[in-house]
Amino acid sequence: MDNILEKLGAVLEERRQASPDSSYVSSLHAAGMDKILKKVGEESAETLIAAKAAEFGGSLDDVVYETADLWFHSLVMLSHLGLSHKEVLKELERRFGLSGIDEKASRDS
């Protein structure tokens, strides 16, 4: 499978200029940052609820579905600011191999 983040990133970039009538992503851009952040907040809450339910036997598929919604709307938020998954992946690359405990200690000292 081609990298879905690359493919989706290209579509999201194109949707910044597209008509809001024909595109959900363009309609979010047209509605503005508050609407995008409201969706990120909603999807975040739905992900938390699904994960908590899964801890007690609920559907793992629901966790995947809600996390995909959260990631998708987070990508739209980044795109609205002229950013993309690339900057986030670069930051994760930078952190790779750096223990969270060591990183926190370097901030506290």
Ligand SMILES: N=c1c2ncn([C@@H]3O[C@H](COP(=O)(O)OP(=O)(O)OP(=O)(O)O)[C@@H](O)[C@H]3O)c2ncn1[C@@H]1O[C@H](COP(=O)(O)O)[C@@H](O)[C@H]1O
């Ligand atoms: N991955 C997604 C994706 N995930 C979720 N969604 C939409 O996100 C919305 C989720 O909102 P909710 O579940 O809260 O549903 P809702 O009640 O209809 O939403 P609201 O009315 O509350 O805003 C739904 O409309 C989903 O269809 C997505 N819409 C688009 N994409 C990707 O973005 C591409 C571009 O989409 P368009 O801009 O619509 O062409 C698509 O080809 C897909 O690859």
